[in-house]
Amino acid sequence: MKWYFYWALRQLFPAGRPFSFFALVSILGVALGVMVLLIVQSVMNGFVHDIRDSLARTNGDVRVFSSALLDDWREVAADLREREEVEAVTPFAQGIVMVQEGPRPLFPQVWGMDPATGPEVLPVDSFLVAGTLGDLDDRSVFVSTGVANRLGVGLGSDLDVYTPLMLERMKEEEVLLPLNLRVAGIFETGWNEVDRNTILVTLRTMQELYGLGDRVHGLTLRLADPGAAPAVARTLDAELPEPLFARSWMDLNEDFLFVLRLEKAVLFFIMIFIILVASFSIAISLMTTVVRKTREIGLLGAMGGSRFGVGACFCLQGLLIGAVGTVLGVAGALGALHFRNEILRAFASFTGRGDALVEAYGFAYLPVHYIPLDFVLVAGFSLLVSTLAGLLPAWRAARLQPAEALRSE
Amino acid sequence: MSETDGRTVLAAEALGKGYPLPSGWLQVLENLSLRIGAGEAVSIRGESGSGKSTLLHLLAGLEEPDRGEVLWEGEAIGRWSAARRARERGRRVGMVFQAPHLLPELTAWENVLLAARIAGRADRSARDRAAELLERVGLGDRGRQRPAQMSGGERQRVAVARALLNRPALLFADEPTGNLDESTADAVFALLRQLVLEEGAALVLVTHSERFAGRCDRSCHLERGLLAGGNGVE
Numbered sequence: 151m152k153w154y155f156y157w158a159l160r161q162l163f164p165a166g167r168p169f170s171f172f173a174l175v176s177i178l179g180v181a182l183g184v185m186v187l188l189i190v191q192s193v194m195n196g197f198v199h200d201i202r203d204s205l206a207r208t209n210g211d212v213r214v215f216s217s218a219l220l221d222d223w224r225e226v227a228a229d230l231r232e233r234e235e236v237e238a239v240t241p242f243a244q245g246i247v248m249v250q251e252g253p254r255p256l257f258p259q260v261w262g263m264d265p266a267t268g269p270e271v272l273p274v275d276s277f278l279v280a281g282t283l284g285d286l287d288d289r290s291v292f293v294s295t296g297v298a299n300r301l302g303v304g305l306g307s308d309l310d311v312y313t314p315l316m317l318e319r320m321k322e323e324e325v326l327l328p329l330n331l332r333v334a335g336i337f338e339t340g341w342n343e344v345d346r347n348t349i350l351v352t353l354r355t356m357q358e359l360y361g362l363g364d365r366v367h368g369l370t371l372r373l374a375d376p377g378a379a380p381a382v383a384r385t386l387d388a389e390l391p392e393p394l395f396a397r398s399w400m401d402l403n404e405d406f407l408f409v410l411r412l413e414k415a416v417l418f419f420i421m422i423f424i425i426l427v428a429s430f431s432i433a434i435s436l437m438t439t440v441v442r443k444t445r446e447i448g449l450l451g452a453m454g455g456s457r458f459g460v461g462a463c464f465c466l467q468g469l470l471i472g473a474v475g476t477v478l479g480v481a482g483a484l485g486a487l488h489f490r491n492e493i494l495r496a497f498a499s500f501t502g503r504g505d506a507l508v509e510a511y512g513f514a515y516l517p518v519h520y521i522p523l524d525f526v527l528v529a530g531f532s533l534l535v536s537t538l539a540g541l542l543p544a545w546r547a548a549r550l551q552p553a554e555a556l557r558s559e
Numbered sequence: 560m561s562e563t564d565g566r567t568v569l570a571a572e573a574l575g576k577g578y579p580l581p582s583g584w585l586q587v588l589e590n591l592s593l594r595i596g597a598g599e600a601v602s603i604r605g606e607s608g609s610g611k612s613t614l615l616h617l618l619a620g621l622e623e624p625d626r627g628e629v630l631w632e633g634e635a636i637g638r639w640s641a642a643r644r645a646r647e648r649g650r651r652v653g654m655v656f657q658a659p660h661l662l663p664e665l666t667a668w669e670n671v672l673l674a675a676r677i678a679g680r681a682d683r684s685a686r687d688r689a690a691e692l693l694e695r696v697g698l699g700d701r702g703r704q705r706p707a708q709m710s711g712g713e714r715q716r717v718a719v720a721r722a723l724l725n726r727p728a729l730l731f732a733d734e735p736t737g738n739l740d741e742s743t744a745d746a747v748f749a750l751l752r753q754l755v756l757e758e759g760a761a762l763v764l765v766t767h768s769e770r771f772a773g774r775c776d777r778s779c780h781l782e783r784g785l786l787a788g789g790n791g792v793e
Contacts, residue, residue, distance in 0.1 A: 153676035157662070164664030165705055449660040452621055453721075454649015454677045456642050553621040556656065557612075 154459040157450075158466035161439070162474075172435040173471060179428035180475025181482060184532050187421045188483035191524045193490070194417055196517030198410050204341035205406075209399035210271050210370035211379040213242075214386065217393035219365040226394065227369055235382050237374050238270035241366040243356045248312040249349065250328070251301045258297050258347045260311075262356020262366075271372040274337065274350070280305050281335025288355050290334035296346035298336045307333045309349075313359040329359060425532050429539040432471050436464050436543035440550075447547050448555025461548030465540040472536020476529045490516045568632050568728045568761045569595040569618060575626035576613055587613045591627070593779070597728065600755060600762040602772035605781030611765040612733055614781065618763060619652055619731045620644045632728060649678040653722030653760065655751070657734040659714040661706040667717045668693060668702035674724040685724065692720035696750055712743035719751050723758055730760045736771065748774070 162173040169177070220226065220241075227239040243262035248255055265286055269275060275283045279295065286292060291309060298304065310328035319326050331351065338345050357363065373382055379398035386396035400407060440447065447460055486493065494516055571593040577586040587610040595601050605611045616622040618629055620636045628635045631651055636644055653674075661670045668689055675685035693702050696716040698709075706714050715735060722730055735751060736744035748771050755762045764775055772778040 151676075151681075153673065153679075153681075156676055157673075160662075160664045160669070165666045165669065170664070445658070445660055446662055449656070449662075450677065451645065452619065452648070452654050453674055454645050454647075454652075456645045458642070459677075551622075553616040556621075556660075 152459070152462075153455065154463040155466055158463045158470060161463075161467060162470055172439065173467075176428070176432045176435050176471045177475040177478065179431040180425065180472055180532055180536060181478035183425035183428040184476050184479025184528055185482040185486065186424055187418070187528050188480065188525065189486055190417060190421050191414070191528070192483070192487055192518050192520055193516050194414055195519035195521050195524065198414065199519035200340065200517045201410065202407070204339055204344075205403050206376060206379075206399050207273055207277075208339045208341050208344050209402055210240075211373040211376050212371040212383045212386065212396055212398050213368055213402065214371065214390065214394055214396045215368040217395070219362060220368060220394075221365055223366050223369060226390075230369065230371060230386075235373055235375065235378060236371050238267065238372040240264050240267035240271040240370050241353060241368070242268075242370050243353060243360065243362055243367045245313070245356070245360055247314075247349070247359060249297070249301070250310045250312070251303050251307060254301055256297060256301055256347070258294075258349050259344075260356060260359065261348065261350045262353040262359075263350055264353040268353075271370050277337035277339050278335050279338050283335075285334035286350070286352060287334075288352050288358075289331060290351075291331040291355075292335035292337050292350040293333055294345045294348045295336055295338045297349055298333070303333050305333055305336070309333060311359065315359065315361045329355070331355070422531065425528075425535055428475070429535040432468055432536055432539040433542055436467055436540055437546065439467075440464065440543045440547045444550060444555045444558045447550050448552045448558070451550070451552030452556060457548040460550070461544040464544035464547050465537060468540025468544075469533065469537045472533045472539075475536065476532045479532070480525060480529060487518050487520075490518060566596045567594050567630075568597050569593070569763070570630040570633075571614075571618060571627065572630070573627035574614070574617055574624045574629070576610070576617060576622070576624050588617070588624075589783075593618075595729075595761045595763065597761055598756070598759045599777065600752065600764065600775040602764045602766055602775040602778045603781055604766060604769070604772050604778060609781045609783075611781055615731050615733050615763065615765050619654060619729075620648050646678075649674070650725060651728050653725065653727035653730040655715075655718050655722045655730070655732040655735040657737040659706070659711075659718035661714055661717055661721075663706050666703050666705055667698060667709065667713075670706070670717055671721045671724055674721050678725050680725065689720070689724055692723060693717070695754065696720045710743075712739055712747055715739060715743075715747050716750060719747070719754065723754055723760070726758060727760055730755055730762050731765075732762065733765045734767065735764070736766070736768070744768075 162170060164170055214226070214230070223241050227241065230236050230239045241264055245260055246257055247260045248257050250256075263272070263274070265283075269283060278292070281292065291311070293301075293303065293309075301309070303309065309331050311331055312328045316326045316328070337350065351359070353366065357365070373379060380400055383396045383398035383401060390396060450460060451457075571591060574588050574591040575586070576588040577584050579585075591614065603611050603614060613622070617624050620629065620631075623637060628637045630636070631647065636647070639647065661667075662673065665673065671689040671692060672681060672686060675681045675689070690699070690702060693699050696719055698713060698716055698720075701709065701713065706717070709717070715738075719735070732751065736748050739747060752762070752774060762775070764771065766772055
């Protein structure tokens with residue numbers, strides 16, 4: 151082992167003591183910085199992962215749209231099913247209606263789903279919190295929890311549904327009664343925008359409400375590899391004839407996903423200052439060591455230690471502090487994330503404000519999602535700034551002339 | 560470069576060294592020459608501020624002279640790069656200072672072995688020799704102790720062992736007993752002298768003490784930058 155590596159190790163782990171005090175403070179600083187950064191990143195990833203999961207589940211992997219109403223959708227669907235990457239295809243139609251229960255009106259989104267093929271593409275069954283999928287027929291409706299709460303309806307309630315088509319016909323002085331649908335199920339997808347204001351009917355009912363005849367607005371696809379959605383959408387978009395075009399669920403929610411990415415990047419940028427502050431602590435403690443040990447540094451020069459060796463010793467100390475701090479920080483983060491819900495419950499129980507968390511933030515548990523690249527980036531950054539923090543003390547130590555250093559008081 | 564005979568391990572030729580002062584220039588050493596043979600012990604005495612330590616630093620290659628040159632075993636060290644000079648110093652030279660300058664985070668044995676680590680020779684034989692030298696300075700059972708757990712005299716004995724670990728041809732000692740009480744100083748000097756004799760190293764001893772100077776083979780007196788007494792060059 152090179153002498154400067156040996157001395158760097160022994161300065162951090164001196165004989166007779168597990169740690170030097172300066173090293174301990176610096177290591178704790180780095181460990182805390184790494185730990186907090188990884189916890190925040192992983193919990194943030196958890197929320198983002200949940201949101202993306204909800205988005206993907208409610209949108210389907212890829213949607214094929216038509217700039218006009220789609221007449222020959224059965225042929226198109228059959229062609230799409232032939233493709234190796236496509237697992238299932240279902241038609242869809244969607245729009246906005248007015249629903250009324252008693253005196254309360256609401257203007258929810260309405261989805262028309264083919265009961266035969268829809269569940270193969272969208273996990274509607276898993277969304278249901280009341281009712282069963284088999285209860286959906288042409289005279290019934292599934293409502294989201296938001297709609298159910300706002301209208302105060304439950305299973306078996308009747309809803310009057312009005313559509314824009316009725317307005318058109320009213321202009322022709324036709325009198326049309328609203329379509330009366332029975333609530334057969336209540337669903338929650340986890341995606342707030344959908345859960346707040348959506349109802350689900352059969353495709354035939356939707357075609358009737360919007361006067362579509364046998365036509366639909368498009369097709370929803372489930373892929374063998376959901377991760378390939380953007381690539382498959384690009385391929386389909388290039389291959390499908392006009393007026394058809396394809397978009398992945400990511401394309402359809404591009405703005406929202408961009409905000410999520412931006413939010414994560416900003417959070418990373420802000421939290422990274424914790425590690426930067428820790429690196430200043432390393433620089434200050436190493437600089438103090440250089441001043442305190444001027445004569446010892448002079449002695450090493452007198453004994454044949456090169457300037458490079460003296461400088462390397464302090465750089466290595468920065469690296470070692472960073473390495474130990476990073477390992478402890480990663481271990482601490484993994485531990486805290488593993489017991490996150492126990493910690494959250496203990497905190498809620500200690501403060502007596504468990505309900506406040508749910509009310510204020512809308513969650514009773516912390517989701518987590520581990521992204522190895524985040525760990526690599528944080529660890530790499532921590533090691534880099536810790537090593538850089540050793541540069542200035544190293545430069546100063548290397549510049550010391552042994553004769554002058556030995557004379558210093 | 561001047562040629563020296565095979566027995567000369569250290570030579571200084573016409574050394575000059577000065578330092579800038581706010582009020583002008585302080586010439587510390589002037590045209591100073593010195594030769595020391597293998598195994599020879601030479602003391603350098605002088606008043607405080609006479610340039611003894613500066614001379615020692617020049618001879619040890621820790622500072623560069625303004626004029627003249629220093630030769631180790633016939634090689635002019637001023638022609639070497641700083642890195643080579645440091646490397647050669649680690650291999651050929653041992654140094655003992657007024658303060659022991661032991662590294663507090665290392666044990667006594669580790670402090671002794673550090674000289675071999677820096678020279679890149681910390682093998683088994685160096686480890687054995689470090690233990691043997693500690694034994695010879697009377698601290699065979701204290702190798703695992705840290706400097707903070709030792710007395711001043713013990714620390715200085717560890718410093719002597721460290722200086723001799725790499726079997727240097729030259730040992731420079733700058734007031735090695737200056738911080739010790741009289742009896743401890745006597746013991747440490749006797750040990751230093753004996754070990755140097757046993758190891759066959761040349762000793763350059765900077766001291767205020769006439770007593771210790773008298774126990775060297777030659778004694779030089781440094782006065783106004785010159786080696787007085789005709790003892791400079793053999």
